[in-house]
Amino acid sequence: MTEYLSVKNLLIERDDRLLFKDLNFTLSAGEVIQLVGRNGSGKTSLIRTLLGLMPDFEGDLFWKGKPLYQERDDFFNHLLYLGHKPSIKSALTAKENLEWLVAPYETSVSENIENALAEVGLRGYEDVECHSMSAGQNRRVALAQLYLLNLPVWILDEPFTAIDLAGVAQLETRIAEHAAQGGAVILTTHHVLDIDVVKRVNLDDFMPGGKHGR
Numbered sequence: 001m002t003e004y005l006s007v008k009n010l011l012i013e014r015d016d017r018l019l020f021k022d023l024n025f026t027l028s029a030g031e032v033i034q035l036v037g038r039n040g041s042g043k044t045s046l047i048r049t050l051l052g053l054m055p056d057f058e059g060d061l062f063w064k065g066k067p068l069y070q071e072r073d074d075f076f077n078h079l080l081y082l083g084h085k086p087s088i089k090s091a092l093t094a095k096e097n098l099e100w101l102v103a104p105y106e107t108s109v110s111e112n113i114e115n116a117l118a119e120v121g122l123r124g125y126e127d128v129e130c131h132s133m134s135a136g137q138n139r140r141v142a143l144a145q146l147y148l149l150n151l152p153v154w155i156l157d158e159p160f161t162a163i164d165l166a167g168v169a170q171l172e173t174r175i176a177e178h179a180a181q182g183g184a185v186i187l188t189t190h191h192v193l194d195i196d197v198v199k200r201v202n203l204d205d206f207m208p209g210g211k212h213g214r
């Protein structure tokens with residue numbers, strides 16, 4: 001089983017405040033990791049650190065067994081990252097947004113945009129500008145990438161925000177399907193997920209005074 005990411009003895013501080021330390025986990029093919037923890041525990045900071053956006057940390061990060069900092073290009077070539085804001089330009093249509101979002105991954109586009117929008121319940125909205133859509137519909141435009149791109153590792157920061165109950169169930173199904181096909185997912189959410197394979201990493205356990213914090 002391919003081990004994609006490995007986090008060893010990670011310590012992250014912000015503004016000289018320790019968020020967590022001694023964090024260890026691995027993400028392998030077929031796995032879904034749900035990052036949990038109280039507000040401000042460092043879930044987004046951990047994701048930003050994995051993405052190379054927060055260079056100040058202690059510990060080691062590995063991509064396929066090699067130091068992540070040496071393997072950034074390969075990591076990004078295999079990664080689909082959806083941030084906690086949907087990254088949708090309001091002046092563009094749903095279709096134009098997706099054309100723009102998937103452009104860097106040209107060789108990994110496995111579906112067409114109309115089909116992907118239909119999968120997220122936006123058939124007929126292809127040419128509607130996103131400022132005319134609701135918050136949940138904007139989020140769905142971003143989530144259409146999960147149907148459009150053929151990339152094995154997904155990092156999803158609060159992907160359920162603004163999504164209705166039917167959409168949550170559908171997204172859970174998509175995530176489980178991806179894992180069953182050998183994909184791997186890290187996601188943050190406060191939802192109790194209805195997916196069998198979820199491994200939970202609770203950052204509260206790694207804060208000072210937490211289960212693993214000393």
Ligand SMILES: Nc1ncnc2c1ncn2[C@@H]1O[C@H](COP(=O)(O)OP(=O)(O)OP(=O)(O)O)[C@@H](O)[C@H]1O
Pocket residue numbers: 014015019037038039040041042043044045046
């Ligand atoms: N832009 C910033 N500059 C400085 N410190 C920040 C910034 N954003 C967040 N922090 C600090 O970093 C800590 C971790 O924030 P982070 O966003 O990683 O937490 P989180 O677990 O994702 O929270 P939430 O559940 O509220 O989304 C917070 O306690 C906050 O004080």
